Amino acid sequence: xxxMTQSPLSLPVTLGQPAxxxxxxxxxxxxxxxxxxxxxxxxxxxxxxxxxxYKISNRESGVPDRFSGxxxxxDFTLKISRVxxxxxxxxxxxxxxxxxxxxxxxxKVEIK
Amino acid sequence: xxxxxxxxxxxxxxxxxxxxxxxxxGFIFGNAWMSWVRQDPGKGLExxxxxxxxTYGGTTDxxxxxxxxxxxxxxxxxxxxxxxxxxxxxxxxxxxYCTTAGLGLWGRGTLVTVSS
Numbered sequence: 001x002x003x004m005t006q007s008p009l010s011l012p013v014t015l016g017q018p019a020x021x022x023x024x025x026x027x028x029x030x031x032x033x034x035x036x037x038x039x040x041x042x043x044x045x046x047x048x049x050x051x052x053x054y055k056i057s058n059r060e061s062g063v064p065d066r067f068s069g070x071x072x073x074x075d076f077t078l079k080i081s082r083v084x085x086x087x088x089x090x091x092x093x094x095x096x097x098x099x100x101x102x103x104x105x106x107x108k109v110e111i112k
Numbered sequence: 113x114x115x116x117x118x119x120x121x122x123x124x125x126x127x128x129x130x131x132x133x134x135x136x137x138g139f140i141f142g143n144a145w146m147s148w149v150r151q152d153p154g155k156g157l158e159x160x161x162x163x164x165x166x167t168y169g170g171t172t173d174x175x176x177x178x179x180x181x182x183x184x185x186x187x188x189x190x191x192x193x194x195x196x197x198x199x200x201x202x203x204x205x206x207x208x209y210c211t212t213a214g215l216g217l218w219g220r221g222t223l224v225t226v227s228s
Binding site: 039041048049050051054060092094096099100101102103104105106 | 156157158159173175176209213214215216218219220221
């Protein structure tokens with residue numbers, strides 16, 4: 001199975017400051033169709049996960065533009081340009097290129 | 113409103129069975145590939161399995177820990193997804209989420225507890 005490694009595990013951030021989460025896969029996530037199926041999920045406390053970003057860098061409708069995704073191959077990053085209080089929660093990367101689809105271990109974003 | 117609503121969770125003894133349901137609304141369920149994902153607080157998120165739409169034969173794929181014990185099915189006439197869980201183990205304890213296969217839509221989840 002493809003192993004998804006996220007860092008850091010915990011990310012204390014000052015309100016208004018940027019945050020960055022890294023995700024690395026144990027093999028390339030470029031699919032045979034040329035797409036890279038790397039998603040980012042956000043899970044706020046007490047809520048279900050929701051998809052923020054799909055195929056590396058595409059924001060879901062309604063997701064603020066302070067969230068951005070980048071990367072290629074097996075190295076990906078989620079950035080929050082200015083952290084707000086509502087951004088507190090767990091963030092997961094997940095690959096959908098290889099079966100079984102696999103999740104990163106999660107990064108907990110909290111306010112300092 | 114576009115939504116997924118799971119039901120059927122509960123407490124079951126090891127070796128027992130449980131069937132989860134997921135009622136979909138607000139989109140054309142029959143066109144969607146669907147998945148079950150579970151979350152154990154100690155282990156994070158884990159993909160359980162997926163089912164294709166009828167165009168792709170309704171084929172299923174399962175993660176290794178549940179293969180041979182869990183079965184995913186669908187009733188497009190009822191816009192409902194199912195997860196039949198047999199031979200349950202304590203390590204199957206988790207919140208089970210119904211999702212579209214691309215993870216764009218999630219239900220609220222239903223808790224399954226396997227304990228004697």
